[in-house]
């Protein structure tokens with residue numbers, strides 16, 4: 001009897017027990033919950049010839065978007081390389097190899113090919129979706145999933161994850177009504193689907209529905225946070241809403257609690273820590289010595305140069321903690337990345353390096369240079385990944401730079417964008433007042 005996954009794809013080299021564990025790991029990944037790495041390690045111990053067990057381990061290490069696990073990625077791929085495998089399985093191994101080699105876009109395309117041929121391959125869809133996120137491809141965030149959707153039905157295991165991913169794709173494409181409906185349905189189908197909770201949280205964020213956002217995530221905190229390795233990011237979204245209500249004590253409590261209180265070490269979590277402190281600082285909130293701790297947590301990754309989006313967030317912590325030694329490590333890593341190969345050349349040269357210098361100028365009070373740098377990078381910032389909500393940091397920084405340089409016209413222009421998209425926020429009115437008050441040197445110069 002051929003061992004298959006829950007969608008009927010053969011699983012080469014798997015015992016029934018290993019196949020069962022693969023299903024468990026996939027379910028964990030689909031909810032961002034539990035420890036799928038441990039589950040798969042057990043599966044490959046049970047069946048050392050289990051190709052998709054090794055492939056999925058490689059994918060999990062890659063989705064960390066960090067340099068350090070790359071050795072583990074290569075070990076997993078090496079373990080699978082000489083094993084008998086189906087064309088679908090070989091496709092996974094080739095795509096994971098591409099990503100490990102730094103070819104993020106090629107990996108995303110190879111996963112597209114798998115999804116076109118095998119639209120019910122949930123793992124290919126999900127890793128592809130994450131790559132679309134990490135490379136800032138809003139269209140494929142939506143359409144990779146939309147292509148496969150006709151081949152799926154509600155009775156299939158993991159259908160909630162398909163809806164959750166499609167919801168996020170619609171959200172990043174500005175189709176908020178569809179996004180919200182799909183995300184809510186996904187959570188109905190599986191209340192522990194942290195990605196679906198997140199998709200709806202993004203809708204609330206983008207549609208200026210701050211109170212509703214707090215109510216949404218408050219509906220069942222345990223469902224999206226307990227045992228979830230995506231919890232920090234959803235806590236970060238909750239903190240963003242509170243920041244919009246000027247509830248800074250609550251934001252700092254969330255920062256000191258579930259966002260950073262547990263001493264995170266992963267880039268995924270540390271990005272949120274940096275981004276939240278930077279936003280607080282832009283609002284003039286005294287963040288105490290928190291930057292110091294965040295900089296310490298980022299320190300081991302200062303010289304990574306693997307993913308420009310992470311490097312910029314690490315650099316924010318080094319800048320604000322006064323760690324010029326570590327900041328120089330990031331700059332050196334950026335120079336090496338640009339001189340290297342793979343897609344991080346573009347991520348870094350076009351976005352990461354110029355953005356770091358613009359934000360450094362802002363932190364050092366050179367507002368005119370910061371404004372020029374941020375304006376240059378803003379239209380292409382999606383190329384180094386992240387969501388619209390995350391990249392709002394650039395807009396907020398640009399407004400601050402424009403105000404600080406006394407360029408009232410520029411400040412008013414950028415704030416006017418927010419008057420349209422985020423009209424009811426207290427922060428929009430506050431920024432508008434500050435923009436009106438920013439007559440000065442920039443215009444005279």
Ligand SMILES: [Fe+2]
Nearest residue numbers: 198233387389
């Ligand atoms: Fe998000």
